[in-house]
Amino acid sequence: MNQAVREFNTMHSDFHLQSILVIDDDVELTEMLSTYLTSMGYNVIVKNDGEAGLSEATSGKHYDLILLDVMMPKIDGFDVLKKLRVSHTTPVLMLTARGDDYDRILGLEIGADDYLPKPFNHRELVARIKAIVRRHNLSASGGAIEQDLLVNGIFLSPSSQMAKVDDVELVLTTTEFLILRLLMLNVANRVTKEEISLKVLGKPLQAFDRSIDMHVSNLRKKISAVTVGEKIKTIRGVGYMLIVGK
Template sequence: MQTKTLLIIDDDKELTTLLCEYLTPQGYEIDLAHDGEEGLNKATSHNHYDLILLDVMLPKLDGFEVLKRLRQSHLTPVLMLTAKGDDFDKVFGLELGADDYLPKPFNHRELSARIKAIVRRMDYLPASSSQQQIQIDDLTITPSTQSVSCSNINIEMTATEFLILHLLMINSGHIVSKQDISEKVMGRKLMAFDRSIDMHLSNIRRKLAEHSTLEKIKTVRGTGYLFVAHT
């Protein structure tokens, strides 16, 4: 596996030291930042990071503000580290464009699994370049460039949002279950009370609704989601 570079933004120096010791032997190159300003500067510099681990509680700039500013210019995948049981942190982070979240304190194996799932997600995108452009009504997605356009206007989406939309569009007219989305996109089994897929779908709908009046994604209660073609 090609070496992946991770940026960990967390003010707990003891934890970041342990994470470096745990993740480096797995083939990751680790960069650290211990406050929000330093983290944002590194995340938006010329350094290329495959993934950012971002704590919510940070000095100078909190994790939400870091993510908000980051998403103005960068689509780097972000794994939020949230307070255990704090649903607000989880939902708000996903609304701002986080790709996934993990409550603290976490099991190191679970962290490693989440990182690998996101990295695989990113690696899938170049591999999908041979797939043809998909156009349904006024919406077009191009796997080779991970681009989305609606009514001929380009829409920026995170890798997670793009892959969910791609999965729904290639199954247009058929219900895609949350379990399928979780396994095929998130890289894990669907967990009880996991709001991540709902929030990603909410972000996708919001972005599409800014440029189209057509309802594209329907929720089939208790079953999953359906992409609707109007022509």
């Protein structure tokens, strides 16, 4: 454990995480995670069923990240995430069964920021936490001198974390916000999935990984709900492009 802590502290030096909510009915696993993360100075709260987890997540307390299991009593992880996303954009890392692509895709469709198959290595968990929190902090900070963006009826303000389409505000997850920002910064130019994965998700694109596709699909749905006309074009086999208005 001491070696693991030293490794984490080295990786942890460039961001500051305060509080993690773990929602999982595996008591042995949650006790291990709580001990591991608490030993590194984090405030870890554990709830062992979906109902209690949702109540805690929406209680008004601030959490930098939620680790959310899929299969749980009372309310499963999917329903917890659906209800959470109605009013909260707290970053969520879903814990899914290894090899269950359906769970992963559905989690991303509902609004998870990323997923991690069980059983997982502690180094992989730390890497995912680091990447999610880093991009959430980037979105929250907005950049000291970054300018507001306006392209084809889409307005994005990094400093206030606001995105609007035709003056209607969008409720975006951190991942969706940063993908939109990247597309707007490269308007009329194709942005590859590899670039999105590295710059937004903080990890190399893996073969058969549909994370980017699902995040962009969610972003499109939210945009199309308030306006007409295509805004994001798919470059088949390559990536995406934000279209310049006519």
